[in-house]
Amino acid sequence: MKTYPAEPFRIKVVEPVRSMKRAEREAAMKEAGYNTFLLKSEDVYIDLLTDSGTTAMSDKQWAGMMIGDEAYAGSRNFLHLDRVVKEYYGFKHMVPTHQGRGAENLLSRLMIKPGDYVPGNMYFTTTRYHQEANGATFRDIIIDEAHDSANRHPFKGNIDLRKLQTLIDEVGAEKIPYICLAVTVNLAGGQPVSLENMKAVHELAHKHGIKVFFDATRCVENAYFIKKREADYQDKTIKEILLEMMSYADGATMSGKKDCMVNIGGFLAMNDDELFLRVKELVVVFEGMPSYGGMAGRDMEAMAIGITESVDYAYIEHRVEQVAYLADQLLAAGVPIVEPVGGHAVFLDARRFLPHLEQDHFPAQALAAQLYIESGVRSMERGIISAGRDLKTGENRHPKLELVRLTIPRRVYTYAHMDIVARAVIELYQQRETIKGLKFVYEPEMLRFFTARFEHI
Template structure:
């Protein structure tokens, strides 16, 4: 899509609206203090433009809403399960599907099946819930992403790529028999929504085959990744998003999916695989943690909406507009001189908090402070992706200090207009001009797990 040459519009029209509440700056200041400077703890009714996440907050189509009325809510053997299962195989290639309430349900089951105590799981940068489930199962996560992924200024087109040399070094250090699988995310969230190339995924596939290691796919944003391959990788310009998505999935052995993102539903996920023995183990565990293997924590109507959402998610005009809106916001911020992660990602624009707030040391959580300041300025809710999200070392108790200290402006699918993006960009510009007034933060409450969800903070004085 060449946004510079001509205007474009979303490939849909609005059929229903949800009114938004406007608040005053003083009301927002009181709200953020009450929330402990954590945007996750703000009531949604006090938020004007909600860019906290793209998970489960997209707008479903008229076809999906119509499908909800065809929900078969039978406890066992729901007709909607079979439609969903067939859609997963047709569009994503996997032979077996186990529904889960959302992606982390699939992560939990897969980790328990494949991981033994003392294992190592390499991946192209961690994701919070994925890493935690791996650790709870007894594994150590090892980052094998290319170095460019840790540099927000780099324009490397495939920052989600795996550094094969790092993968090989890990195998030599611990032994390939201690690596149950390589975990590959398409459009790596924590790197700024950055894609992996098809060529690199084929290299990883070859490495896994040579070392008798499984290749597991976190396919939450696979359609967005396919778009970047189509636009940036030789030999794919004339292929459809649907074809590229299938090819990506077909290179892997199993997948976890949070359907609340690319698949355009408000709830749901699945674990998919090609190995019947893994499928049998997954069916045994899903009954313990989620529900019967033909619903797994999802209502029949939600499985129907998911089956339809899968078909819509791989349509070229949809994904082009989805990524195009992210690109619109990112380019607008770059024109304003705002430091962001380059290239612009597929689901969000990531602000470089350390560049915007250089006076705040990383152990005072500049990304968390910036997210709170943006809410106070205009009622825009965003989220931190830096030291708070990274957590603490189990061994030392010290905070992890990632090279990327980011604020994520995440665009829900088919929800906001370009005018909303203009409001967001103008707010970021205002806050950046007043950056010297923003103070660092310290914890007043820190949960044991995934502290970014429920942790509370207060400003560091002085």
């Protein structure tokens, strides 16, 4: 019998939640236009919408908040964060941002020229938006196994080196400002990248004079998978693996709301001195002074402490294995999910869950909405709605993966909560043929999954 690690913490503060009656949830979902992003938090029983900014901070982080230096420039909390980023990630320079997409905006504006191509291991929504908004074309170069939810490749986040070389030969290295390497890959199901692959990508890129930038949002989870799955690293600490990972990048964007374990904030890190000077000039326009970049001093202090806590093995083992606990229950009941399970979420395969719905009837969106109606559990769509429309044709993009993400916040829920979620999903699976497709009532032009509204077909 498989065992799972107990919570490596004690609970000091609790937040009451309520479970509404089914009729109330049905009315709330209809009012929200069958978009789980538009639900009121107070109407949600177990909130698995995202792990971004939903972390429960530690006592040390809350204590750090009390010594926030809110000086407009030169805050001591910035100096602390700067030291910690250099120690744990190894980059020479760092500029804070209000969150990860602020870092994506800065990097894209400074690195991309119209007509460029940015290859990456599967797109992420805001990342691709910033790349395309600045004139680039995104090219997916992830290994083929990543698009197959049932394939159990241990590192489905890996870049296919042949695809990368083909793109270089096709458009020329001068048209590729950088490679965007996500560690882990969210839309593939939270899948990790091997250190062997990171090193190979770095070597190929630098051979052609191309920079490599990591989307480091869940890099600690990636380091855990390396320790568990890559033979040469079983005796390495998470901190040691993390430093080696970052040595194969020229810089990184970071949403601190995930693996830095805070509720707001991010940063852009790099080694290039000239790029750093340009970033410091541009951050003033969009974020704030280079020594706060849209963050309060207290939040920078909490982030610095969170980075040090994130590499604790007891923490990251429980974090990832709690996700596996939920996944194992669903697999035992025959529920189709992305395998192997990732580090931050369980992804339901809506194609196999709802085979009676065609993709243009938005099965993942419909499944997420119905899961809330039946149980009060909030999840989110990661499929055709998130993929958006092709910029040239205006037609819906049709990703191979049509998923519903059950995202586990850090240090928030217990195994008992996972039991409730598992039971709700299993019961819904048993009546899956009753779930109806959806159509748009309102479709925003950009990042439509956040605010679109739907109704049943």
